[in-house]
Amino acid sequence: xxxxxxxxxxxxxxxxxxxxxxxxxxxxxxxxxxxxxxxxxxxxxxxxxxxxxxxxxxxxxxxxxxxxxxxxxxxxxxxxxxxxxxxxxxxxxxxxxxxxxxxxxxxxxxxxxxxxxxxxxxxxxxxxxxxxxxxxxxxxxxxxxxxxxxxxxxxxxxxxxxxxxxxxxxxxxxxxxxxxxxxxxxxxxxxxxxxxxxxxxxxxxxxxxxxxxxxxxxxxxxxxxxxxxxxxxxxxxxxxxxxxxxxxxxxxxxxxxxxxxxxxxxxxxxxxxxxxxxxxxxxxxxxxxxxxxxxxxxxxxxxxxxxxxxxxxxxxxxxxxxxxxxxxxxxxxxxxxxxxxxxxxxxxxxxxxxxxxxxxxxxxxxxxxxxxxxx
Amino acid sequence: xxxxxxxxxxxxxxxxxxxxxxxxxxxxxxxxxxxxxxxxxxxxxxxxxxxxxxxxxxxxxxxxxxxxxxxxxxxxxxxxxxxxx
Amino acid sequence: xxxxxxxxxxxxxxxxxxxxxxxxxxxxxxxxxxxxxxxxxxxxxxxxxxxxxxxxxxxxxxxxxxxxxxxxxxxxxxxxxxxxxxxxxxxxxxxxxxxxxxxxxxxxxxxxxxxxxxxxxxxxxxxxxxxxxxxxxxxxxxxxxxxxxxxxxxxxxxxxxxxxxxxxxxxxxxxxxxxxxxxxxxxxxxxxxxxxxxxxxxxxxxxxxxxxxxxxxxxxxxxxxxxxxxxxxxxxxxxxxxxxxxxxxxxxxxxxxxxxxxxxxxxxxxxxxxxxxxxxxxxxxxxxxxxxxxxxxxxxxxxxxxxxxxxxxxxxxxxxxxxxxxxxxxxxxxxxxxxxxxxxxxxxxxx
Numbered sequence: 001x002x003x004x005x006x007x008x009x010x011x012x013x014x015x016x017x018x019x020x021x022x023x024x025x026x027x028x029x030x031x032x033x034x035x036x037x038x039x040x041x042x043x044x045x046x047x048x049x050x051x052x053x054x055x056x057x058x059x060x061x062x063x064x065x066x067x068x069x070x071x072x073x074x075x076x077x078x079x080x081x082x083x084x085x086x087x088x089x090x091x092x093x094x095x096x097x098x099x100x101x102x103x104x105x106x107x108x109x110x111x112x113x114x115x116x117x118x119x120x121x122x123x124x125x126x127x128x129x130x131x132x133x134x135x136x137x138x139x140x141x142x143x144x145x146x147x148x149x150x151x152x153x154x155x156x157x158x159x160x161x162x163x164x165x166x167x168x169x170x171x172x173x174x175x176x177x178x179x180x181x182x183x184x185x186x187x188x189x190x191x192x193x194x195x196x197x198x199x200x201x202x203x204x205x206x207x208x209x210x211x212x213x214x215x216x217x218x219x220x221x222x223x224x225x226x227x228x229x230x231x232x233x234x235x236x237x238x239x240x241x242x243x244x245x246x247x248x249x250x251x252x253x254x255x256x257x258x259x260x261x262x263x264x265x266x267x268x269x270x271x272x273x274x275x276x277x278x279x280x281x282x283x284x285x286x287x288x289x290x291x292x293x294x295x296x297x298x299x300x301x302x303x304x305x306x307x308x309x310x311x312x313x314x315x316x317x318x319x320x321x322x323x324x325x326x327x328x329x330x331x332x333x334x335x336x337x338x339x340x341x342x343x344x345x346x347x348x349x350x351x352x353x354x355x356x357x358x359x360x361x362x363x364x365x366x367x368x369x370x371x372x373x374x375x
Numbered sequence: 376x377x378x379x380x381x382x383x384x385x386x387x388x389x390x391x392x393x394x395x396x397x398x399x400x401x402x403x404x405x406x407x408x409x410x411x412x413x414x415x416x417x418x419x420x421x422x423x424x425x426x427x428x429x430x431x432x433x434x435x436x437x438x439x440x441x442x443x444x445x446x447x448x449x450x451x452x453x454x455x456x457x458x459x460x
Numbered sequence: 461x462x463x464x465x466x467x468x469x470x471x472x473x474x475x476x477x478x479x480x481x482x483x484x485x486x487x488x489x490x491x492x493x494x495x496x497x498x499x500x501x502x503x504x505x506x507x508x509x510x511x512x513x514x515x516x517x518x519x520x521x522x523x524x525x526x527x528x529x530x531x532x533x534x535x536x537x538x539x540x541x542x543x544x545x546x547x548x549x550x551x552x553x554x555x556x557x558x559x560x561x562x563x564x565x566x567x568x569x570x571x572x573x574x575x576x577x578x579x580x581x582x583x584x585x586x587x588x589x590x591x592x593x594x595x596x597x598x599x600x601x602x603x604x605x606x607x608x609x610x611x612x613x614x615x616x617x618x619x620x621x622x623x624x625x626x627x628x629x630x631x632x633x634x635x636x637x638x639x640x641x642x643x644x645x646x647x648x649x650x651x652x653x654x655x656x657x658x659x660x661x662x663x664x665x666x667x668x669x670x671x672x673x674x675x676x677x678x679x680x681x682x683x684x685x686x687x688x689x690x691x692x693x694x695x696x697x698x699x700x701x702x703x704x705x706x707x708x709x710x711x712x713x714x715x716x717x718x719x720x721x722x723x724x725x726x727x728x729x730x731x732x733x734x735x736x737x738x739x740x741x742x743x744x745x746x747x748x749x750x751x752x753x754x755x756x757x758x759x760x761x762x763x764x765x766x767x768x769x770x771x772x773x774x775x776x777x778x779x780x781x782x783x784x785x786x787x788x789x790x791x792x793x794x795x796x797x798x799x800x801x802x803x804x805x806x807x808x809x810x811x
Binding site for chain 2: 730
């Protein structure tokens, strides 16, 4: 596939890895924000190609992981109702609420459907005028334009049976929380390339200046990540703290203006609670007053309450890059994808799940592997 | 969060909010909304996320990564004692 | 940075409902494995069951037969390249083939839901007739039950099969040895994508066809040429990875494969990219792996390449001693990682 395969070239990857090794002179800690980038790093073993002095930590770039427990419970309540078709991206199906998940609601007879696009949900609403169709609008800024358009279209079509349950979060406020924390070790950022394809990267300049960290807008393939890391390390070694764009083939400095415009019209910035972190001001999106009729929480009157969480897992620390999944005492034993304790182990984009699924051979007997390599 | 994949526009139709394209991802063809990149046309590669194209792939920028690698390679060859850290 | 941003460490209650059967118990992954190991095998422990192979190899009189059963609950019932009927025949034929047995006789039991369209039933039965003829097997006995509307998913089919073993090899995970080579009969993921694409909401405009096909012909050819086959396994639910992991765990050996050696067709790769799926975990219905000693691998590949269903056969990896029960993969970047069993079904994702 063009514009995909060539960015997985092993020879080029090795070249970048060597360039990083030549450039680095001191230890540095970098964070990548986006779950998709975490996935790629762990899947391809990119951190293994880096010199030991470069440490990668993984940020809260998983909107699935950070959706608050209360909101999952509201989703389950709505999905269980007899007249509802509840539509969601596949990622959300197995995230546990206080008791059960969307999969179990489906097993009990709820009409829960996985969709590829919110426009599929709008189509269901048109095809089923006697049912209420609810779409679980989860995501970062990347997904907001699609979700906004679904609401806009629903209004154009005068649909009274379409609504969205909103769980949108924004990246820059989360970065500020991490950088502003007294325990912060992160010295450079790989910004989420697809978020920036929509939003551009002007809003990162004040962050780079305020916290004196280089921020490199980075893509998702191995070469993108390695080049982004290289650019970040180069800045750190040179004492620069600028915003640079590695992913220029799809990211423009201004982003996608028409997408931003529609998002600004359909949504407004609100305070949002991030599971595992807490409430971050101005860090999320909610429906604007003009479109408030499409808000599922209001339409279904799902009661607001505080769900009880069991503070056993350290997902909050993992998502802020303060701890690595392997440092959690439950990781791999009491907490695995089969019996997860926290959201980062459930979501395929969560750092814990990514680490577990793609875990390295080196956690086993290294001496044995050495002899096998000679086969 | 952001599984977005580049695909090639095979054909377009419609205007404004109804602007759509048939996009090929290695032979799999999907209908994609072009509402956010209305200027994109047949032959362009677009970045698609959940059924919406959010950016047009800049083919010139796309090779820059490899030009940089080439340049790095040339510089390395010019250095005396290349290979030593 | 204000004080109001307190970091609350929070965590959901674990969802591990062991009181009810879940979908994951049938998914071919870790949960199903636990059900087998935890409940079914201990209850029915027979020497045969404990070989944990696709079918049972039994001594009857002076000869050996293979005996297997499978149930088919696929949804959608009809998909590009096949339907529940052709799956039901080919699946059981293939399980017998994987024991190295010539498939001969099948039984078929239907559980039909009240209200299921008769035309659909006719189409399914016709499909079964054609598939049985193609594999030269006879349906010799069967059963039909009807359940109340709402108590079944249209149609469930169980097929059981008997085949005759005409050689002396013991083809099972127990025969696998360190140093053996893993051969894969063709590209992976087509059936999984065909199914996923036909389900509502994930349809594509071009239809990827399932690879549903019988596999006895190439196996028969290997046996006829006297190739020393150690193990065969057809790849179904859970895909290539699950098949390899099951063998590695049963044989208590290590399997290592190379990512780039495994063929994936471009349209399957494209669909996987968009949906966020891993082709190594997608279902197949016309693919198998053959584990043979190193000195047989070139000859085996040559034989396989002469048959249409295995014309894309390639070597993908090898068997080693330790760590036991582990499957590792060398990525295209040269880094190595462990292939794990999935806990449940793979779902499309947007993250």
